[in-house]
Amino acid sequence: MCQVLKHGGPDDEGIFDDTGARLTFGHRRLSIIDLSYNGHQPMADAQQRVWITFNGEIYNYPELKAQLISLGAKFISSTDTEVIISAYIHWGMAAFAKLRGIFAFALYDKEKALTYLVRDSSGIKPLYYCAKEGQLSFASEVKALKAAGLANEADPDWQIRFLAYGHIPEPYTTLKNVYSLPKGEFLCWNHKKSTYDIHSYHVIFNKSAIDDIIQAKEAIKENLAFAVRRQLIADAPIGVFLSGGIDSSLLTLLAEQEKKTQLKTISIYFNEKAYDESMYQNLVLKQIEGEKFSHLVKQSDFEGFFPQIIEDMDLPTTDGINTWCISKFAHDDGLKAVLSGLGADELFGGYPSFNRIRYIKTARKYPASFFKLANHSGFDAYRKIAFLTYNHPIADYLFLRGLYSPADIAEILDTDITHVEDVLFANRKLPYVRNYDEQDAAWFELNLYMQNQLLRDTDVMGMSHGLEVRVPFLDEDFIRTAESINPTIRFDKSRPKKILIDSFDDVLPEPIWNRTKMGFTFPLQDWMKKNQEITDESLYNRNKSKSIIKSFKNDSVHWSKAFALFQIQMHA
Amino acid sequence: MPKNIYLFSLQTFSTTGGIQKMTRTLAHSLYHISKKENWNFRLFSLYDTRYDLMSQYLPPENYTGFNNSRLSLGFRSIKEASHSDIVILNHINFALIGIVIKLFNPKCPVWLIAHGIEVWRPLSFIKRTFLNRYCDKIICVSNFTKHQMIARHRSDPDKCVVLNNAVDPFIKLPEAFDKPEYLLNRYGLGPSNQVIFTLTRLASSEQYKGHEQVIKAVASLKQEFANIKYILSGQYDSVEEIRIRSLIDKYDVRDEVILTGFLNENELTDHFLLADLFVLPSKKEGFGIVFVEALACGLPVICGNADGSTDAIKDGKLGTAINVDDLSELQNTIVRYLNTPLTLDKRKNLQKECLQYFDEKYYQEHLLKLLNNEQAA
Numbered sequence: 001m002c003q004v005l006k007h008g009g010p011d012d013e014g015i016f017d018d019t020g021a022r023l024t025f026g027h028r029r030l031s032i033i034d035l036s037y038n039g040h041q042p043m044a045d046a047q048q049r050v051w052i053t054f055n056g057e058i059y060n061y062p063e064l065k066a067q068l069i070s071l072g073a074k075f076i077s078s079t080d081t082e083v084i085i086s087a088y089i090h091w092g093m094a095a096f097a098k099l100r101g102i103f104a105f106a107l108y109d110k111e112k113a114l115t116y117l118v119r120d121s122s123g124i125k126p127l128y129y130c131a132k133e134g135q136l137s138f139a140s141e142v143k144a145l146k147a148a149g150l151a152n153e154a155d156p157d158w159q160i161r162f163l164a165y166g167h168i169p170e171p172y173t174t175l176k177n178v179y180s181l182p183k184g185e186f187l188c189w190n191h192k193k194s195t196y197d198i199h200s201y202h203v204i205f206n207k208s209a210i211d212d213i214i215q216a217k218e219a220i221k222e223n224l225a226f227a228v229r230r231q232l233i234a235d236a237p238i239g240v241f242l243s244g245g246i247d248s249s250l251l252t253l254l255a256e257q258e259k260k261t262q263l264k265t266i267s268i269y270f271n272e273k274a275y276d277e278s279m280y281q282n283l284v285l286k287q288i289e290g291e292k293f294s295h296l297v298k299q300s301d302f303e304g305f306f307p308q309i310i311e312d313m314d315l316p317t318t319d320g321i322n323t324w325c326i327s328k329f330a331h332d333d334g335l336k337a338v339l340s341g342l343g344a345d346e347l348f349g350g351y352p353s354f355n356r357i358r359y360i361k362t363a364r365k366y367p368a369s370f371f372k373l374a375n376h377s378g379f380d381a382y383r384k385i386a387f388l389t390y391n392h393p394i395a396d397y398l399f400l401r402g403l404y405s406p407a408d409i410a411e412i413l414d415t416d417i418t419h420v421e422d423v424l425f426a427n428r429k430l431p432y433v434r435n436y437d438e439q440d441a442a443w444f445e446l447n448l449y450m451q452n453q454l455l456r457d458t459d460v461m462g463m464s465h466g467l468e469v470r471v472p473f474l475d476e477d478f479i480r481t482a483e484s485i486n487p488t489i490r491f492d493k494s495r496p497k498k499i500l501i502d503s504f505d506d507v508l509p510e511p512i513w514n515r516t517k518m519g520f521t522f523p524l525q526d527w528m529k530k531n532q533e534i535t536d537e538s539l540y541n542r543n544k545s546k547s548i549i550k551s552f553k554n555d556s557v558h559w560s561k562a563f564a565l566f567q568i569q570m571h572a
Numbered sequence: 573m574p575k576n577i578y579l580f581s582l583q584t585f586s587t588t589g590g591i592q593k594m595t596r597t598l599a600h601s602l603y604h605i606s607k608k609e610n611w612n613f614r615l616f617s618l619y620d621t622r623y624d625l626m627s628q629y630l631p632p633e634n635y636t637g638f639n640n641s642r643l644s645l646g647f648r649s650i651k652e653a654s655h656s657d658i659v660i661l662n663h664i665n666f667a668l669i670g671i672v673i674k675l676f677n678p679k680c681p682v683w684l685i686a687h688g689i690e691v692w693r694p695l696s697f698i699k700r701t702f703l704n705r706y707c708d709k710i711i712c713v714s715n716f717t718k719h720q721m722i723a724r725h726r727s728d729p730d731k732c733v734v735l736n737n738a739v740d741p742f743i744k745l746p747e748a749f750d751k752p753e754y755l756l757n758r759y760g761l762g763p764s765n766q767v768i769f770t771l772t773r774l775a776s777s778e779q780y781k782g783h784e785q786v787i788k789a790v791a792s793l794k795q796e797f798a799n800i801k802y803i804l805s806g807q808y809d810s811v812e813e814i815r816i817r818s819l820i821d822k823y824d825v826r827d828e829v830i831l832t833g834f835l836n837e838n839e840l841t842d843h844f845l846l847a848d849l850f851v852l853p854s855k856k857e858g859f860g861i862v863f864v865e866a867l868a869c870g871l872p873v874i875c876g877n878a879d880g881s882t883d884a885i886k887d888g889k890l891g892t893a894i895n896v897d898d899l900s901e902l903q904n905t906i907v908r909y910l911n912t913p914l915t916l917d918k919r920k921n922l923q924k925e926c927l928q929y930f931d932e933k934y935y936q937e938h939l940l941k942l943l944n945n946e947q948a949a
């Protein structure tokens with residue numbers, strides 16, 4: 001398993017065995033804090049009562065360490081790993097909620113004969129587990145479980161989920177019995193009974209609502225600057241992904257203000273003018289001093305990288321190509337960690353879905369069967385309207401963000417539409433109030449789209465180059481701040497992300513925020529159309545797929561749909 | 573001839589409230605009775621869809637979800653009317669369906685389940701017509717509801733039968749009664765904290781649940797009980813959230829009140845174990861299934877004395893009913909419970925006692941008797 005995950009941990013390897021308990025931890029290390037052998041993992045306390053294998057970063061470890069020292073704790077290393085062990089020894093399970101950072105770890109308490117799997121509250125670091133036949137196994141990537149022969153059987157329905165979402169939604173994977181541990185939760189495995197349960201470790205607190213604009217701006221300013229400051233903590237080179245949009249520009253400028261070390265930036269630009277953001281990138285770059293790495297990506301690069309991208313994605317996805325490329329450049333430029341602007345759109349209403357969600361409310365006034373007509377639409381983009389036939393929150397989400405409609409999926413996979421519906425909607429309960437307002441849209445974006453697609457792809461593509469991607473907007477304390485702001489201020493309709501822009505109007509140059517939103521997008525429609533494999537109709541078994549590929553070549557189908565079919569075909 | 577039983581429900585699986593929970597248990601019981609007796613049973617659920625079904629209660633063959641299509645449900649009921657042997661309508665809103673079935677098949681007994689506020693109010697002409705002329709039996713979930721049916725709608729007392737709701741057969745009944753450590757951590761509680769717990773839907777449109785009274789009571793008790801905590805759970809809308817938060821501020825109980833929002837079903841039992849006392853001084857519970865769930869987990873309860881809740885506490889045998897408008901009575905009752913420490917043995921006994929009355933097996937026995945009597949008639 002360790003060998004399969006070597007790309008994410010190039011610096012060291014370790015194994016811990018407790019034969020009595022029939023337990024083994026394996027670890028591949030990407031060293032960022034305390035680069036010495038002191039950071040070797042799996043790690044234990046001096047008495048060897050508690051063992052850990054840990055992936056990620058604890059940003060508040062200096063504060064926790066100081067608290068623990070005052071409680072009498074002793075430390076050998078300068079690692080955050082040791083702080084987790086000590087926190088657990090002092091506070092037990094209550095330690096999990098005190099951690100701020102991006103993490104997934106397994107912690108074995110020898111005395112109590114318990115193993116905990118714990119995942120960070122924003123779900124930034126992945127953790128997959130398989131619990132069957134009295135045995136628990138876990139890994140940061142699904143392919144490791146497969147390589148070790150711990151889970152071989154494919155989930156028979158993964159293709160349906162993939163074609164509907166454009167990725168595999170949590171907690172599912174491509175393998176049967178292999179699930180993603182939900183964010184903010186922990187799994188506790190009892191070695192004596194070989195049983196487990198999963199619970200949230202969140203601490204509930206009474207939030208005070210922010211109803212005043214000035215107060216909201218101050219809170220955003222203070223907390224985002226704080227998040228950036230603590231996320232710059234590293235003993236290895238760290239940089240920022242700069243796309244030229246509001247979010248990454250803001251992070252770059254805030255990080256520059258910290259100036260602990262000279263800030264390195266990584267940017268990408270294209271020959272395709274419609275996608276080129278270098279003008280905006282340069283506006284920000286002019287204001288900073290550190291090394292600026294800028295890379296041109298061409299169709300030929302994409303062709304060269306493509307096989308490796310497919311290899312690295314771990315689970316099928318229609319995104320992540322952009323992150324893979326920029327991570328490769330960051331790694332080649334000598335970086336081990338970078339900051340990314342992910343999360344701001346979801347927190348402050350930066351997506352069109354924040355407006356579109358109201359259409360669903362209107363649509364609900366009409367008979368559901370009316371929307372079935374969409375299945376016969378000649379315009380590919382309208383076929384998703386068929387999701388309004390279903391009275392289910394997942395269907396609402398898929399109307400906003402989905403790839404293929406159930407009827408199309410049934411045809412592509414040659415299966416019954418009722419089977420497709422059952423896979424997508426059965427046993428999928430979501431805890432949200434259905435008002436079809438911005439808060440609902442934010443819930444969808446944060447918990448479904450960002451969680452399942454953006455965060456997963458970002459982490460796996462970064463780690464494939466031994467690069468840790470940090471996301472200050474998703475700092476737990478910053479999310480709390482954003483969520484405590486009155487929705488009318490937080491989602492001001494006059495401009496997407498208005499409150500965020502206004503909070504930093506002294507930092508952000510006007511041309512950066514006063515422009516059309518582009519996103520971190522590659523010219524993939526063109527590039528994929530020129531790719532011989534994707535466009536080779538003879539590769540695809542069924543007529544439906546062949547005709548979709550044909551339409552893609554005429555530009556009447558989006559590249560993500562063709563890319564999804566290509567991946568289905570690859571696994572066939 | 574096998575008996576054909578149909579249960580019509582507005583909503584069973586897609587949301588979780590008292591009526592939905594009750595319907596799940598009723599459907600589960602009817603399914604099991606029918607299997608044993610070799611009868612046919614089918615649940616029709618109007619607002620649910622096929623994929624909302626929780627198949628532990630009954631298999632897909634015995635269930636149809638109509639995805640909010642009244643028309644489909646109407647046609648289906650006409651289609652099934654001629655070979656129905658008993659039709660049970662789980663809500664008065666099915667009155668028209670009841671009339672139609674009776675017109676197509678006058679011999680088929682049609683029962684209505686009467687829960688709470690949906691029938692404790694003036695009814696439309698169609699509903700009254702159904703009740704008075706077509707409905708053969710009114711299954712009341714509590715004695716209070718039965719009295720309401722007789723007093724308000726002049727229902728024939730012989731037609732009204734009380735069948736108290738039962739404990740959900742799939743609730744995780746605790747065997748050990750320790751407070752779950754993960755919840756102590758989540759809410760920042762220690763062993764010395766005395767925890768009062770309310771679980772209810774917190775809707776701005778339903779201002780009778782009495783959580784406001786509990787907040788006030790906690791405010792005056794916090795001096796005497798320095799370790800008192802009040803966990804207020806249940807899904808709320810944004811208007812009610814703002815109202816509750818301002819109450820918390822107004823009564824200065826920010827450190828005492830923990831507002832959790834929606835509770836995941838699989839953590840329900842653990843929350844009952846975490847608490848020392850369950851309080852829901854509501855005015856309009858038809859029965860209050862949450863009370864028997866709390867009791868089944870060995871948790872003492874305080875409820876209101878002017879609705880169906882008194883059945884759930886077996887008229888005081890299992891819990892205490894109070895006048896919910898009398899704040900001092902609520903406070904005194906809370907004090908009485910908090911001053912009598914809850915031992916593990918006590919919890920165990922309370923659970924045992926509760927299940928003596930509200931275990932699903934007694935519910936099934938009672939239900940079978942009613943069905944057999946109908947057949948004999």
